[in-house]
Amino acid sequence: xxxxxxxxxxxxxxxxxxxxxxxxxxxxxxxxxxxxxxxxxxxxxxxxxxxxxxxxxxxxxxxxxxxxxxxxxxxxxxxxxxxxxxxxxxxxxxxxxxxxxxxxxxxxxxxxxxxxxxxxxxxxxxxxxxxxxxxxxxxxxxxxxxxxxxxxxxxxxxxxxxxxxxxxxxxxxxxxxxxxxxxxxxxxxxxxxxxxxxxxxxxxxxxxxxxxxxxxxxxxxxxxxxxxxxxxxxxxxxxxxxxxxxxxxxxxxxxxxxxxxxxxxxxxxxxxxxxxxxxxxxxxxxxxxxxxxxxxxxxxxxxxxxxxxxxxxxxxxx
Amino acid sequence: xxxxxxxxxxxxxxxxxxxxxxxxxxxxxxxxxxxxxxxxxxxxxxxxxxxxxxxxxxxxxxxxxxxxxxxxxxxxxxxxxxxxxxxxxxxxxxxxxxxxxxxxxxxxxxxxxxxxxxxxxxxxxxxxxxxxxxxxxxxxxxxxxxxxxxxxxxxxxxxxxxxxxxxxxxxxxxxxxxxxxxxxxxxxxxxxxxxxxxxxxxxxxxxxxxxxxxxxxxxxxxxxxxxxxxxxxxxxxxxxxxxxxxxxxxxxxxxxxxxxxxxxxxxxxxxxxxxxxxxxxxxxxxxxxxxxxxxxxxxx
Numbered sequence: 001x002x003x004x005x006x007x008x009x010x011x012x013x014x015x016x017x018x019x020x021x022x023x024x025x026x027x028x029x030x031x032x033x034x035x036x037x038x039x040x041x042x043x044x045x046x047x048x049x050x051x052x053x054x055x056x057x058x059x060x061x062x063x064x065x066x067x068x069x070x071x072x073x074x075x076x077x078x079x080x081x082x083x084x085x086x087x088x089x090x091x092x093x094x095x096x097x098x099x100x101x102x103x104x105x106x107x108x109x110x111x112x113x114x115x116x117x118x119x120x121x122x123x124x125x126x127x128x129x130x131x132x133x134x135x136x137x138x139x140x141x142x143x144x145x146x147x148x149x150x151x152x153x154x155x156x157x158x159x160x161x162x163x164x165x166x167x168x169x170x171x172x173x174x175x176x177x178x179x180x181x182x183x184x185x186x187x188x189x190x191x192x193x194x195x196x197x198x199x200x201x202x203x204x205x206x207x208x209x210x211x212x213x214x215x216x217x218x219x220x221x222x223x224x225x226x227x228x229x230x231x232x233x234x235x236x237x238x239x240x241x242x243x244x245x246x247x248x249x250x251x252x253x254x255x256x257x258x259x260x261x262x263x264x265x266x267x268x269x270x271x272x273x274x275x276x277x278x279x280x281x282x283x284x285x286x287x288x289x290x291x292x293x294x295x296x297x298x299x300x301x302x303x304x305x306x307x308x309x310x311x312x313x314x315x316x317x318x
Numbered sequence: 319x320x321x322x323x324x325x326x327x328x329x330x331x332x333x334x335x336x337x338x339x340x341x342x343x344x345x346x347x348x349x350x351x352x353x354x355x356x357x358x359x360x361x362x363x364x365x366x367x368x369x370x371x372x373x374x375x376x377x378x379x380x381x382x383x384x385x386x387x388x389x390x391x392x393x394x395x396x397x398x399x400x401x402x403x404x405x406x407x408x409x410x411x412x413x414x415x416x417x418x419x420x421x422x423x424x425x426x427x428x429x430x431x432x433x434x435x436x437x438x439x440x441x442x443x444x445x446x447x448x449x450x451x452x453x454x455x456x457x458x459x460x461x462x463x464x465x466x467x468x469x470x471x472x473x474x475x476x477x478x479x480x481x482x483x484x485x486x487x488x489x490x491x492x493x494x495x496x497x498x499x500x501x502x503x504x505x506x507x508x509x510x511x512x513x514x515x516x517x518x519x520x521x522x523x524x525x526x527x528x529x530x531x532x533x534x535x536x537x538x539x540x541x542x543x544x545x546x547x548x549x550x551x552x553x554x555x556x557x558x559x560x561x562x563x564x565x566x567x568x569x570x571x572x573x574x575x576x577x578x579x580x581x582x583x584x585x586x587x588x589x590x591x592x593x594x595x596x597x598x599x600x601x602x603x604x605x606x607x608x609x610x611x612x613x614x615x616x617x618x
Contacts, residue, residue, distance in 0.1 A: 012460075141593075141598045142549075259557060260556075
């Protein structure tokens, strides 16, 4: 287990390095001329050349990458070209906002998803099961930003119940923050809930038909205990992995959801940087999002090992 | 060289080989069709038909302005209302179905064209080739999917084909994995032994012996990939990195209607509904086909 953890951590680091190279190369393939962008209307070929030299943009790509990467490792993410401010503080602020959103959504999914799935499995073929599958199909049938739009229409436009944009004023209190979170969190969870509940349902159904559950029932154990103590524990194992995979999905979803709710998080910052072709900001945002994704996958794998003592991380795990 | 013929394959391992009973045969023998197939099939058929006939049945061109009829609510003249330029939303929906099916189709075909041979080869060869291919795909899957697509789309000017290709490449690992796992199951089948004993060449075994037995599973996977492609394409259009205006792309239409949700909700709601029906139709079709084709489920 210890060795496995070290190996997985190593693999995650390699992936981060590869991604940083990819990000670096991709952003350098952009048609944007950084020097021309900084100089704006005062740009002449001579001043461009001089600035490129000053910024090290005329060095070989490998050297440029090395310089950039070593600065990033020291926590220096550089300056935003468009906003002309250091990136790090603004990035971490946005990161915090996104983290609040993601963690709230994940918490809702982790609690409600398996619950729905278990109810559907235990009441298989009856109305709760059918209701859950209708809900599932609705959840996965349109991209999440569409539900966001519908929620905005209903709760913002028609009912005027909840704020539909932003993350609230700083210092407006916890209630204000929560009010701003409700709609984005619901939007983010709909698709994931469908996914998680569906998976829990099928693995729960499988466990309920297993011999050990039959044996427990044959021994006269109350159904409640059979479900809770026996079936549920085993049925939840695959759910853990899926929850972690969904975290990656969540990162994708967050970009669209933050855009539609004008929520000032990392996703919106990324889209902003892509639209304005703000290279340093783009690099930093993608790098941070990828790192989070890698860590989530890593955590999932390790968590799975802890939760499932049958797994021995020795040979190839397929 | 003599191939070992002594290995006895277990009944469970030979089972998947029977999926080779092709789709029509699997359907003919049935007294009852799964309801998912009966609902999903017609929906998809209707969609394909509408997309194919869009040019003939659409009342208006997708980009024709009717300045005096801006924001007209749904009526007999404007079946799904008009948008902020007075364009007929219904006509745009019809043309949009072409884009969605094209995007889904191209992405899915591309992921199959790359993923299936990789999976077949990895599953057949095992050993080093398998390890190398699967680890490379692992690396690909380790990146947040949307980031890869955004990177590709940002670097070069946007177009439908490129969006489709980016999404297709993204789905390659999933396709290869499914193909590989089915191939591994099939490898112990006697028909593979027989082909080896006949001294057939690698590509003959892969394409003529293995592939026909793998494809029922691939159909199901393809329906999932198609759904994924349509939804991802919509997100990309919504973010402004996919299909560009004035194309009648559904994701783009939803995005454009955002500003008017309070006054003219149909501009966004109609394409969302169309997309929902498409995705549900394709998913149901996939679920239904799986019930018909997958022997593990068929038995139940």
